[in-house]
Amino acid sequence: MKSFSLFSITDEQAMWRVQMQDDAEAFALLVERWEGPIQNLCTRMLGDAHRGEDLAQEAFTRVFTKRKDYEPRGKFSTFLWRVALNLCYDELRKRERRRETSLDLDSEDGELGFVTEELSPDISVAREETADGVRAALMRIPETYRSVLVLRHYEDLKFREIADVLAIPEGTVKSRMAEGLSQLARLLEREAKRENTIKSRITSKTAETGRELLVL
């Protein structure tokens, strides 16, 4: 009876049970409902699915350990998005520090760089490359813009909800969204140009070798 009635309770009711009675069943329900979205948020903030999964798990652990801090007046999802996003910010800051210390060793920003040397004719590979290009471009956008882009575009939160999560005015959310999209468009355009020059260089080179072969 109890487990069945759990399916009809709201997130807030479930969280109240977790908060007041340490109800494991209610917590499991919340995890089941929100694990996917939180994993996707972390993956998109970090550009890394494995680390995204780890952070999502950490976010739920934190929600449980900080369950007494949750204020029942607000929406549970707002609280959860905020916890997860803060973990992402911490992780990105850690990465930044690591990169600064190892900057002398590799000048190339390896993991974020584009790999366009080899162009495969396979369509699925090409699609994967486009996805990778978008991912890489998003990673280059400042995280304050990225979080707004991810929450609005991928997680489909309204601007008002994002303002609640980030505790900033709705107008600021919109201006960050505009700036984020503009930066993204610029980055992708630049990459497309770079890719085209590489492509033309490769075709001219193959033409050259072909001509040489003909001469021989």
Added chain:
Amino acid sequence: MSYLYDEMPANNRAGMKSHLEACASCRAQMTTWQGATHELDNWRLPSHRRGRKGVTWVRWAAAAAIIGLTVLGAACITTLSNEVKQLRTEVQRSSQLDFNAALAQVTEQASKSASADAQALIAAVAQRLEEKRLTDQQATLATLQKLNAQHTEDFASMRKELETVAVFTEAGWQRTQNQLADIAYSPASVSNNQQE
């Protein structure tokens, strides 16, 4: 941004649309942003279920049933032929059933959530009682333990005192014995001296 993500009220939206048609620079900006959002769509992740789909579904079903009924009502006024009337009653009956089912589902869901609330409250009260009982038990246990410790202590001190008394008594007895022995021997030695 509200326009781009369809969050604008309809009347503002119409105004915005006509402005975009007239203003080339705004149109170019909007196109750039739209292009960027299409690019974002290229990065797909495994889809996920979110929130309370069940409840939304029931709501949609109820809404669909209501809309269906309204449409049917309007259609009935315009058509008069008997055949259509018959058809109408039939369809109406079936949609009524649908509507009833949806309504029943909604009611059931509502009552379920209400019972969940009640259950949560009962559980909370039960937990409080349990906690109270536990603290009472602990208090009693602590008092008992304290009493027990007091008893042990009393017993130990009493035993110590008794032992002291016993030692003293034994010493006194020894002393008396010695004195008796002295007394027993000394007259004899005195008489011996006198004889010599």
